[in-house]
Amino acid sequence: MSINHSRKPAIAVFFALLLLPSVLSVPASAQLSAYGGLNTAAGNQGVTMPVPPAPSAENAIQESELMNPDQGKWPSLFGGVHKKISKAAMAALNSPEFALRKDAIISGSSSESGHPSMSANGGDVTSIWYGTSKAGIRGGVIKNYERFNSSTAYENIGVICHLTQDMAVPTHVANIPHGLFVHNDTFEGWNSDDEITVPAGADGALPPFSYYQPLQNETRLKLQKWVNPATGAPYWLEPANRLPMGQDTTRGPKGQYGGAGGEDLFAKDKVTLSPEIHREQLAAAALATVNIVKAASRMLPPLVYDLKMEDGDTVKQGRTAPLSFGALDNNSRRVSCVINIYSGGAFVGEMGRGALGMVEPKSWRMPFFSNRVGTEWTGMADGKTLPPGEYTLEVKLTDEDGNVTPEEVNQDDITENDTRIKVTVE
Numbered sequence: 001m002s003i004n005h006s007r008k009p010a011i012a013v014f015f016a017l018l019l020l021p022s023v024l025s026v027p028a029s030a031q032l033s034a035y036g037g038l039n040t041a042a043g044n045q046g047v048t049m050p051v052p053p054a055p056s057a058e059n060a061i062q063e064s065e066l067m068n069p070d071q072g073k074w075p076s077l078f079g080g081v082h083k084k085i086s087k088a089a090m091a092a093l094n095s096p097e098f099a100l101r102k103d104a105i106i107s108g109s110s111s112e113s114g115h116p117s118m119s120a121n122g123g124d125v126t127s128i129w130y131g132t133s134k135a136g137i138r139g140g141v142i143k144n145y146e147r148f149n150s151s152t153a154y155e156n157i158g159v160i161c162h163l164t165q166d167m168a169v170p171t172h173v174a175n176i177p178h179g180l181f182v183h184n185d186t187f188e189g190w191n192s193d194d195e196i197t198v199p200a201g202a203d204g205a206l207p208p209f210s211y212y213q214p215l216q217n218e219t220r221l222k223l224q225k226w227v228n229p230a231t232g233a234p235y236w237l238e239p240a241n242r243l244p245m246g247q248d249t250t251r252g253p254k255g256q257y258g259g260a261g262g263e264d265l266f267a268k269d270k271v272t273l274s275p276e277i278h279r280e281q282l283a284a285a286a287l288a289t290v291n292i293v294k295a296a297s298r299m300l301p302p303l304v305y306d307l308k309m310e311d312g313d314t315v316k317q318g319r320t321a322p323l324s325f326g327a328l329d330n331n332s333r334r335v336s337c338v339i340n341i342y343s344g345g346a347f348v349g350e351m352g353r354g355a356l357g358m359v360e361p362k363s364w365r366m367p368f369f370s371n372r373v374g375t376e377w378t379g380m381a382d383g384k385t386l387p388p389g390e391y392t393l394e395v396k397l398t399d400e401d402g403n404v405t406p407e408e409v410n411q412d413d414i415t416e417n418d419t420r421i422k423v424t425v426e
Contacts, residue, residue, distance in 0.1 A: 081188055082109045082162050085282060088196040089161075089289035096360050097297060097331045100367045101154040105293060108158020109165070113137065121172040122216075122250025123163040125209040128156055129296075136160075141208075145300055145330075146409050146417060150367050157296045160208055161289045167216040168285040170223060170236040170277075174255035187278065195279065198286040204294025211288045211295075217245055218284065226277055227258075234258035235274075302329040302397035302405050303368075304419045309377075314424045317385060320376040325395055328368040332399035333358050337373075341381040342392040349381030351393060379425045386425050394420045 086109040090102040098105075114123040114136045127133030131140025136159045137152055145153035166172040169188055220238070227234050235258050243252040309315070310322035329335055335358060339351040358369035377393075379386050396419065397405045409417045 080110075081282075082165055085109070085165055085196060085285045086158065086161055086289055088198050089286050089293065092198045092202075092286075092290055093293060095297075095331060096369075097367065098293065100361055100363070101150070104151050104154035105158040105161065108137065108155035109161040109289070111137070111155075111159055111162060114159040114163045119177060120250060121175050122166065122212075122248055123159075125160045125163050125212045128160055128163075129207070129209045141296065142300075143412075146303065146406065147412065147414060148303070148305070148328075148417065150330075153300075154367075157208065157293065160212075160296075161292050164212045164215060164288050164292060165285040167212055168219055168281040168288070170219060170226065170281075173216050173219040173249060174223060174236045174238050175249050175252060176236060176255045176257060196282045196286050197279070198290060199283055202287055202290035202294060204291050204296075204298055206291070206295055207299060208292045208295040211291050213246065213248065215284060215288050216249065219281070220245065220249065226274065228273060230273075231259070235277075297331050298401045299403065300330040301403040302327060302332065302335050302399040303409070303417055304328075304395045304397060304405055305416050307393075307395055307418060307421055309421065309423060313422060314426060315377060315379045316426050317379050317388070320378050322374065322376050323393075324372070324374045327356050327358065327371045327373060327397055329358060329370075329397070329399045330368060332369055332401065333360070334400060335371075336398045338396050340394045340396065341386070342394065343389060348386065348391065349384070351377055351381055356397075377423075388425050391423050391425060392420050393423055 083106055086106045090098060090105065093102075112118075114125070114128055115121075116123060116135045123135055124133050127140070128136040129141045131143035133140065137144075137156045139147075139149070139152060139156075141153045141156040141160070144150070144156065170176075171178050171187060223234070223236055223238060226236065236255065237258045238249070238255045239253040241253050242255070243249050249255075305326040305328060307325040308323075310324055315321040327335055327337065335356050336353070337356050338353040341348040341351050352375070356371045356373065358371050360369060361367050395405070405419055407419075410420055
């Protein structure tokens with residue numbers, strides 16, 4: 001666990017451009033008067049964390065974008081239709097977060113890098129979310145987001161959208177080989193006459209990786225009814241030894257095209273034979289995409305950055321010491337904050353708590369709702385003066401979706417996102 005904030009020069013540069021609005025340092029009594037005593041529940045009159053005044057300057061933060069050796073390791077044959085689906089889905093959403101990050105999501109959705117190989121019809125969306133897969137953009141969603149590499153994180157959300165959109169494609173669900181050198185299946189092509197209707201009702205209630213399998217199941221059930229109206233022959237056939245419903249068919253035996261000699265009847269004449277199938281599946285993919293993006297937004301946690309005691313990590317009893325940190329969240333206009341005190345790993349009490357008003361993002365370089373907190377500590381917890389010794393201060397944020405700053409940020413390879421610092425009381 002990293003709680004000793006020695007600054008790494010390479011990372012420190014990224015924060016040199018931080019222009020987040022700060023609360024001016026004023027006496028505690030004035031803070032309490034101006035902001036209504038937000039800290040009275042902790043019984044500590046020496047600390048408040050006020051809602052900041054309206055911002056006057058645009059937020060800015062310089063991001064560290066991870067290099068991605070996997071992106072584009074093979075060309076996307078069907079990137080156009082994925083982009084169209086994602087653009088339609090993003091147009092149905094309206095928030096500052098999506099306005100700033102829609103291009104990253106759309107770009108990620110056109111990438112084939114989430115497939116573990118060129119012949120794979122699916123991918124591991126769960127591991128891409130958590131960053132435990134080599135497929136997709138390196139580091140996945142959560143690990144990049146927690147390190148403030150938000151563009152890469154949102155591109156990975158787009159990769160999850162791509163793989164899930166594939167589960168609306170019959171050839172992917174039936175696990176039929178297709179591609180540049182096998183069969184250029186025109187179902188995934190894009191015609192200028194195609195229209196994408198985004199159905200209503202998406203709530204993002206499931207985790208973002210939980211729409212992949214249900215959409216695959218839904219498409220599998222439809223395979224049986226999708227037949228050539230002239231002959232009654234199915235367009236796509238699952239293998240006889242297909243996996244049970246609910247298991248990822250893209251990891252199982254291969255299917256084949258229906259019709260005489262295994263011809264791809266639909267691809268030859270999809271417009272005149274059964275155009276309704278294409279429209280129906282485009283809509284299903286768009287609905288899943290809206291759900292994924294909403295779910296991802298709901299699950300991304302609030303973050304702390306650059307937590308520090310301004311005058312060094314020593315506090316003298318009875319004297320105030322300035323404390324500062326930044327608060328970030330992807331979509332919350334207000335987060336709750338509590339600063340806990342520990343000694344030897346045991347909880348001692350609260351330094352303070354309050355509600356933080358968050359400034360709306362204005363730039364792609366700062367795609368977070370944000371606040372820069374400046375407060376002070378007098379070496380107290382729950383209104384009682386602490387005896388001399390070493391303590392750990394922990395900042396814990398909770399956003400409007402109920403997400404809490406994760407403990408894992410204290411174990412990664414940077415200190416700027418740590419939620420804990422060591423402090424000595426003398």
